[in-house]
Each structure stands twice: as C-alpha cells, then as structure tokens.
Amino acid sequence: MLNINATQVTSENFSKYGTYYNMKNGTKDVISTEGEGFSDVRTTHPLIDTVGNLGFTLGSPLPAKIHTMERHLHTQEALFCLSDPFVITVAKSDENDYPSTESAEAFIVRPGEVVVLKKGVWHDAxxxxxxxxxxxxxxxxxEEIVNEWIVIVPEPVLVDI
Incomplete structure (x- = not known):
C-alpha cells in the first residue's frame, strides 16, 4: 500500500486536476465587492460548465485507506470548504479505465477555498x-448516469496529513 501525505492546495499544484479558488484571500479568478454591512466574493466565470446539482456529503476522518475512486466524464465537480478543512484525493486521468496508485495525490482544502475537478479526474470522497x-x-x-467506483491499481492508498 502506498502512503501519501496531503499537501495544502494551491492554484499551481492543483492545475493538472482542475481549478482552485480562494474566496477569502482572492485568486485571479474572483471579484470582491463590499456594501453596507457585507462583503462579497464571486467567481468571474460560472463555476462548472454545465447546470449542476447541489450535494452535501459527510466524509470520514483521516487516516483513510482508499480502495476505489470515481470519475465523471460528463461533468466537472466543484467541492466547497465552509467551516472545517477536508482532504480530496485525486489521481490522473489518462487512457486507463482505472485510477493508478502511482498518480494519487491528496490536497488539503481549507474554509473559503473551492476546487473544481476537470471532467474525467479520478477522486475519492x-x-x-x-x-x-x-x-x-x-x-x-x-439518475440515468451511473458513477462507478473503480478499484485503484495496483494497490490501495493510505492518506494522512
């Protein structure tokens, strides 16, 4: 089993998997505005390239032994961190029909940060x-689109910080 430690997500280290937004401290793709009693930050472009459903998930704590991953060939997926940091584990999209152990990476996403996965990127909850x-x-x-969870080859990944 491959052991990997999660690293803090940045625009640079996440770029091969998708887009990173920092809604608190700003990135080049966000705009900040202020009004009486509020401040606001929004992305300069639509977050994903299709209409989207909103989901709410409860993830288990680290360390996590990851045996399977999923990918979406029909949509991007945006993940929002609101109050507690989380770790997203991803693997390269290539000609394989499975996620590979060697390409797995894990990123820490903190409150106010958003990551948007490109279509086809393997990922765990x-x-x-x-x-x-x-x-x-x-x-x-x-409902007609089935998201399959595929075994990581050749072995699982143990993710921690």
Missing amino acids: CHGLKDEVYYYWMALER
Whole structure:
C-alpha cells in the first residue's frame, strides 16, 4: 500500500486536476465587492460548465485507506470548504479505465477555498483532517448516469496529513 501525505492546495499544484479558488484571500479568478454591512466574493466565470446539482456529503476522518475512486466524464465537480478543512484525493486521468496508485495525490482544502475537478479526474470522497467533515459539492447528476467506483491499481492508498 502506498502512503501519501496531503499537501495544502494551491492554484499551481492543483492545475493538472482542475481549478482552485480562494474566496477569502482572492485568486485571479474572483471579484470582491463590499456594501453596507457585507462583503462579497464571486467567481468571474460560472463555476462548472454545465447546470449542476447541489450535494452535501459527510466524509470520514483521516487516516483513510482508499480502495476505489470515481470519475465523471460528463461533468466537472466543484467541492466547497465552509467551516472545517477536508482532504480530496485525486489521481490522473489518462487512457486507463482505472485510477493508478502511482498518480494519487491528496490536497488539503481549507474554509473559503473551492476546487473544481476537470471532467474525467479520478477522486475519492473527501475526508476530515481529524474528525468527520461535512462539505458541499456541485456537479450534473442524473439518475440515468451511473458513477462507478473503480478499484485503484495496483494497490490501495493510505492518506494522512
């Protein structure tokens, strides 16, 4: 089994998997505005490239032994961190019909940060740093589209911080 430690997500280290937004400290793709009694930050472009469903998931704590991953060939998926950090584990999309152990990477996403996975990126459910964690996601989901969880080859990945 391959052991990997999660690293803090940045625009640079996440770029091969998708887009990173920092809604608190700003990135090049967000706009901040202020009004009486509020401040607001929004993305400069639509978050995903299709209409999307909103989901709410409870992820288990680290360390996590990851045996399977899923991918979406029909939609991007945005993951939102609101109050507690989470870890997203991803693996490269290539010509394989399975996620590979050697390409697995894990990223810590903190409150106010959003990551948007490109279509076809293998990923696991998110995990809390020490405890279970709730997080929101947005992707196009339809009953007729089955998301298969595929075994990581050649072996599972153990993710921790």
